[in-house]
Amino acid sequence: MEWQDEGIILGVRRHGENNVIAEIMTRARGRHLGLVRGGRSRRMQPVLQPGNSVSVTWRARLDQHLGTYQVEPTQLRAARLMESATAVYGVQAMAALLRLLPERDSHPHLYEALGVILENLHEPAGAGELFVRFELAMLEDLGFGLDLLQCAATGRRDDLEYVSPKSGRAVSRAAGEPWADKMLPLPAFLAQGSRLSADEATLSQAFELTGFFLRRHVYEPRGLDIPDARAGFINAALKALSAEA
Structure with missing residues (x-):
């Protein structure tokens, strides 16, 4: 069997003296492992760094086998990603999230989102917002998506202030006020149609929200x-936002 695809390196682990097993988030086939012969060579080590984009050819006798990768670089980001704490932790945190998905399950929208975030990790404010939305997308794909579009009690789509910790659905200010101490705050920048950007306070709320349900x-x-x-990642992003304020 053989196929070709594009992917982003999530990590590698040593296999024998000169080889590695590469974990790659591919566009069409999701998170996929494969053996890279000579992966510890001077030529291949800089390529097989987390965050780099690659073109891959995978071969195996049977589909269920580990198989081997032939890997060619298309975009080497790793050196730049090592320049800030936000980027270093961001790459690791996204890889950890993607490992929650079954191997070889296709999630092309998560692949696209991963690439976008990697290109923006040098901007803590934007990276923080993108990462929160990535976590929301992960919850959706894992079967635990939040409904932040309308009030669970009234159906209203405006003045949404809270999220129910039981249902994961948005609640309007009026409907949720009697139980405000039991609700999770809905950050304004996550509200449907909002044009607001995250600040330190609302980004912190957003990470508390996704962290609770994760x-x-x-x-x-x-x-x-x-x-x-x-x-x-959260600490680095919030610290950068605080410094900008």
Whole structure:
């Protein structure tokens, strides 16, 4: 069997003396592993760095086999991504999220989003917003999507202020006020049609929102902790925003 695709390196692990197993988020085939012969060579090590875009050819006798990759670079970002804490932690945190998906499941929109965020990790404010939306997309693909479009109680699409921790649905200011202390705040920049940008306070709220549902529905049922890279990214992004204020 053989196929060709484009992908983004998520990580590698050593396999034998000179080879590595590469974990690549591909456009058409999702997160996919494969053996790269000579992956520890001087020529290949700079290519097989997390965040780099590559063109890959995968070959195996049977579809269920690990298979081998032939990898060619198309965009080498890794050196630039090492220049800031936001970028370093961001790459690690997104890779950790994508590992929650079954291997070889196609998620082309997540592949596209990954590429966009990698190009914007040097801008903490924009990167923070994009990352939150990436987490929301992950929750959707894992079957736990939030409904932030209309009020769960009234159906209103305006003046949405809260998110119900039970249903993951938006709630308007008036409907949610009696239970405000039990609600999660809905950051204004996540409201439908909002043209607002995140500031330090609303970005922090947004990460609390996605973190709550990721922990409840994804990490805790699997007996996992939220990766430290996520906290590192959040701290770096908020610190950068604070410095800009």
